[in-house]
Amino acid sequence: MLTNQLEVSMYRYNPEQDEFPYMKKYKIEKPARDIMVLDLLHLLKEEDESISYRRSCREGVCGSDGMNINGKNGLACITPISSVMKKNKIELRPLPGLPVIRDLVVDMTEFYAQYEKIKPFLQNNTTAPEQERLQSPEDRDKLDGLYECILCACCSTSCPSFWWNPDKFVGPAALLQAYRFIADSRDLETVERLDALSDPFSVYRCHGIMNCVSVCPKGLNPNKAIGEIKSMLLKSKKNIITSDGTN
């Protein structure tokens, strides 16, 4: 292949016409300057308008364009092609482990269901003051590294435990949010939140594989949050022996 050419191999699937998904190769002149994978997708879509992917903010804050780029999950809009290109080749696939709707678009229903399951909202039944509830800067600092999650699903869909039990294992993204509320000094439902996670699957299916940490495009550490939850559960002396005898 010519060195000024870029070969993009893309997962294609249109449920109305394809019985099976397939990889399609596109050859494109290598752009003069380094561009993001999302820009590359725009160029390809101008050539072939049937290509489908999600995108919105194009600056890494909305979480729409999570996909599997040369084998690793990431956001197309903040991944420069220079950082992933190997021998002038780039392979684009949908996020693994979720049903594919079309091309690079996955059905995120299960992912969102896990998020809703952890009750992702502040719970505090005391009468709210007329002004804000006070929170010390130190207590507020405890939310850093947690609240910034953009729900792109890069972490959960890189997690083998989530692939295996997407309905029962809460997954790194939602667990990070579970801890975000546990850690919030204004939230008063820590005991109930921990209780809801104490079954054998919700949190204990995390085996510290750490794919979540390695792929998070925002540099967050779900594994650490999961560790905090686990040790809080231990301290709360919950019975952690699971029904199948493992722990």
Add this chain to the structure above:
Amino acid sequence: MSNSILTDNIKTIEFDALIVGGGGSGMRASLELAKSGLKTAVVSKVFPTRSHTVSAQGGITCAIASADPDDDWRWHMYDTVKGADFIGDQDAIEYLCSEGPKAVFELEHMGLPFSRFENGRIYQRPFGGQSKDFGKGGQAARTCAAADRTGHALLHTLYQNNVKEGTNFLNEWFAVDIVKNSKEEVTGVIAFSIESGEVAYLKAQATVMATGGAGRIYASTTNALINTGDGLAMALRAGFPAQDMEMWQFHPTGIYGAGSLVTEGCRGEGGYLINKDGERFMERYAPNVKDLAGRDVVARSMVLEILEGRGCGENADHIFLKLDHLGADVLNSKLPGICELSRTFAHVDPIYEPIPVVPTCHYMMGGTPTNVNGQAFRRTNGNDSIISGLFAAGEAACVSVHGANRLGGNSLLDLVVFGRATGMHIQEELKSGGGVESSSKGDIDASLERLNKLNESTSGYETASVKRELQECMQNYFGVFRRGDFMEKGLNELAEIRHKVDNLHLKDKSSAFNTSRVEAIELQNLFEVAEATAISAFERNESRGAHARDDFPDRDDQNWLCHSFYDPINKKVSKREVNFAPTKVDAFPPIVRTY
């Protein structure tokens, strides 16, 4: 989809209230309605947390008296009236600033992770155009912040609380056109599921356009790719007016080349702009507040520096934003998102080097005209007359709190205050027996026409290239500085583009997640907004706020202390009086606007 879609073969889904758009204003309205027991749905073309509110950085401006215990909402009101260059409606600005603290404290109670001062109260930072004591007491610090990710924190908090209240979401459904009845009332929208392609008539007693801005009419914008003015365009196509469409804010600091926003909070925290000589040039243009003058003033100063040959870089075509003197600690704790964006898109680490920036289209001050209850209106015999069934809130609306220039941090406040007000009003109206009459089959069929035409297209123009043409035209002829003869050229080009936009060719006719169909309709929406902008800009023969005319460099209060009111049916602009009748304070009369 080879056969035309008719009312008879689509589903009707009925609601009391339908909110189009899942950003800040839409979800604040839905939250109010979800608690009311009315059957409510939010229809959003993206999963709600992907909405553009997520990109807001610096904060939400509001006199909660945290940084300064003596702060007063009247001072905020004064700043907003002056920032708007005196064509903001003062009854609406009064409502915004006086109701603001309640709305912000509610967000905190919902869990929004605001940054904090040592005393545990919400952190506030200085932003441009802020003053104490009606401009006499120096710079104020009034912008409540969650680091530099306030929009993200706000949007996620609103989504979370909608989950808590059980709001009904139609996610990844795309609204195409408004459905009216014979009385010109709005009875809902035609929409389709992006995932399946299924088309439905979403029928409602109250339809709220909370569809945000349309920054994508320009080639260079801070706006998300989804900001295509869908709600405003639907209203225009339905024959409903738009107000102050010439007023587009160019944010001083978009990252050069990429367009991503760099928050004004950078300058609030002490950063400043320099030209190629390293000169802090804002000292010349705004001697008192320098880099914290109104955004329109700073953006124009930057363009003048570049035009006069003092721009930075090889082509002398941008300006530097200097932050390194703030130190790594401040940057990492107060502006972490900016450091990240700057490294990714400008290949520059602000801890060591300045960020290359350029004024970039950022915000639409105009929109569907509404009153403080979110009710859209038109003009009949020189009076405002309510359009039954139609509401608007947030950037899509022009309740007119921003007038000719919005102050930083006022957009997030606008979203929550007027999203909330709209929700409250709809509740009241529907519970007291209000509502609209049903549409006939013919009415609904009429609203399916555009979708059918696109689905049946066999030849025509390509979306991507026509979009580029439109964006270049707007950028070239309707940018930071405007001139009559250039705009005339632009209007001629737009007439040609209109033909192409009306004759797009959708090659891919498939149903499942067909983003090409969405993009074609979005382009048609962008065009409606661009045309309204161009015609309004050509008409306003003065310079005010964001609207700067080379050929009419001065503000002309004699003739133009008024709103421009665009009628899409005859494409004519008329004048509408500005409200100078707040109820709790005396009106602020127009004065010379300097910083």
